[in-house]
Amino acid sequence: MQRHKLPVILNASAGRYSGNSRDIALLFSQYGYDVEIHVVPAGKIQPTAENLSSRFPRIVVGGGDGSVGAAAAALVGTQTELAILPIGTLNHFARDLGIPRALPDAVRVAVSGSVAQVDTAEVNGKIFVNNSSLGVYPRWVRNRRVQREVLGRGRWRTLFRALLAVFRRFPSIRVLIQTPNRVFDLKTAFLFVGNNEYQTGPSLGRRARLDSEILQLQVGRSSGRFALLKNFMRALTGTLRGSADFDFLLAKELWIFTARKRVHVALDGEVVYLKQPLHYCVRPRSLRVLRDIA
Numbered sequence: 001m002q003r004h005k006l007p008v009i010l011n012a013s014a015g016r017y018s019g020n021s022r023d024i025a026l027l028f029s030q031y032g033y034d035v036e037i038h039v040v041p042a043g044k045i046q047p048t049a050e051n052l053s054s055r056f057p058r059i060v061v062g063g064g065d066g067s068v069g070a071a072a073a074a075l076v077g078t079q080t081e082l083a084i085l086p087i088g089t090l091n092h093f094a095r096d097l098g099i100p101r102a103l104p105d106a107v108r109v110a111v112s113g114s115v116a117q118v119d120t121a122e123v124n125g126k127i128f129v130n131n132s133s134l135g136v137y138p139r140w141v142r143n144r145r146v147q148r149e150v151l152g153r154g155r156w157r158t159l160f161r162a163l164l165a166v167f168r169r170f171p172s173i174r175v176l177i178q179t180p181n182r183v184f185d186l187k188t189a190f191l192f193v194g195n196n197e198y199q200t201g202p203s204l205g206r207r208a209r210l211d212s213e214i215l216q217l218q219v220g221r222s223s224g225r226f227a228l229l230k231n232f233m234r235a236l237t238g239t240l241r242g243s244a245d246f247d248f249l250l251a252k253e254l255w256i257f258t259a260r261k262r263v264h265v266a267l268d269g270e271v272v273y274l275k276q277p278l279h280y281c282v283r284p285r286s287l288r289v290l291r292d293i294a
Contacts, residue, residue: 002032003032003033003034004032004033004034005033005034005035005036005056006028006033006034006035006036006056006058006060006110006111007035007036007037007038007052007055007056007059007060008024008028008035008036008037008038008060008061008062008085009038009040009045009048009049009052009059009060009061009062009063009067009071010024010037010038010039010040010061010062010063010085010087011040011041011042011045011061011062011063011064011066011067011087011088012039012040012041012042013041013042014062014063014064014067014087014088021037021039023103024037024062024085024103024107025037027103027104027107028107028110028111031107031108031111031112033111035060038052042063042066042067042070042270045061045063045067045070045071045074046070046071046073046074047074049061049070049071049074049075050074053074053075053078053080056080057079057080057081058080058081058082058083058290059071059075059080059081059082059083060083060084060085060110061082061083061084061085062084062085062087063085063087063088064086064087064088064089064090064091064269065088065090065091065092065093065129065130065268065269066088066268066269066270067088068082068084068093068094068129068268069093069127069128069129069130069267069268069269069270070270072120072127072129072287073126073127075287075288076120076127076283076286076287077283077286078288079288080288081115081288081289081290082287082288082289082290083109083110083111083113083289083290084097084099084106084110084289084290085103085106085107085110086099086101086106087103090269092130092205093129093130093268094106095206096206096207096210097116097118097210097289097291097292098291098292099113099290099291099292100292109290109291109292110290112293113290113291113292113293114290114291114292114293115288115289115290116210116211116288116289116290116291117211117285117286117287117288117289118210118211118285118287118289119195119196119210119211119212119213119282119283119284119285119286119287120195120282120283120286120287121193121194121195121215121280121281121282121283122280122281122283123193123265123267123274123278123279123280124274124275124278124279126265126267126272126274127267127283128195128267128268129195129268129287130194130195130268131192131193131194131195131268132192132193132265132266132267132268132280133190133191133192133193133265133266134173134175134191134256134258134263134264134265134266134278135172135173135188135189135190135191135220136172136189136190137190137192137266138264138265138266138271139264172187172188172189173187173188173189173191173258173263174186174187174258174259175187175188175191175256175257175258176256176257176258177217177219177254177255177256177257178254178255178256178257179217179249179251179253179254179255180251180252180253181251182249186219188219188220189220190218190219190220190246191217191218191219191220191256192217192218192219193215193216193217193218193254193280194207194215194216194217194218195210195215195282196209196210196211196212196214196215196216197209197212197214197216197250198216198218211284211285213252213282213284213285214250214251214252214282215250215251215252215253215254215280215281215282216248216249216250217248217249217250217251217254218246218247218248219246219247219249220246252281252282253279253280253281253282254279254280255277255278255279255280256276256277256278256280257276257277257278258276258278260276261275261276262274262275262276263276263278265278
């Protein structure tokens with residue numbers, strides 16, 4: 001059997017298998033692939049993918065949505081294909097592509113799945129594959145990171161302590177939102193921009209398509225603490241689309257203005273600090289990904 005070479009980037013802090021490269025190598029070996037494994041911290045995923053894309057037509061990334069988003073930022077607009085091993089805490093993009101959670105099945109898709117071209121979205125030049133948010137969510141992510149990386153607390157303890165810290169302050173933000181057809185001004189604790197449209201009903205929180213060339217704006221209307229907590233948990237589980245506390249709008253691009261010159265923005269669970277106005281737009285079918293044939 002002819003052997004093929006394939007690079008695999010693993011997030012060093014991903015939950016499952018990130019520290020067990022040998023198991024992953026054995027799974028790929030069964031399909032005739034010798035893998036070049038790179039275990040890197042989250043901040044090194046994008047430059048590593050950029051480097052490897054000049055040498056390989058396909059790159060495999062193992063991690064959660066943040067890891068996938070970082071790799072996607074490196075590969076958008078290129079012919080290099082992205083295969084995903086969903087071994088992170090949140091794996092919504094892989095789920096919406098139909099990639100199995102079981103590692104042997106994910107490896108099968110990585111080597112023999114079908115290639116699809118899907119949309120990405122961007123804000124001020126920063127790429128995301130799931131959603132971007134302002135308000136309470138980026139504040140929670142930042143607080144959780146401090147508690148985990150600086151104070152050395154465990155995952156679940158960090159999650160709940162960060163929740164308490166955020167809701168004690170009850171954060172909100174005033175924004176002016178402009179789309180090609182509408183302008184409105186409001187104060188909100190939650191603002192999400194999704195890459196493609198999220199569903200309701202039995203498929204709540206999922207996307208039926210990743211190539212419809214549309215953004216979905218979700219803006220929270222409720223300001224009470226209980227509603228804030230409820231909608232925050234919906235945000236974590238990707239089920240905001242079913243909430244009566246949110247207004248929804250579809251657009252190909254939009255602008256968000258705030259009173260501050262810079263604002264913290266979450267992109268696929270990673271927080272960046274951007275100048276306003278925030279300009280969101282779709283990058284139609286700009287990413288080549290592997291998905292399950294079945």
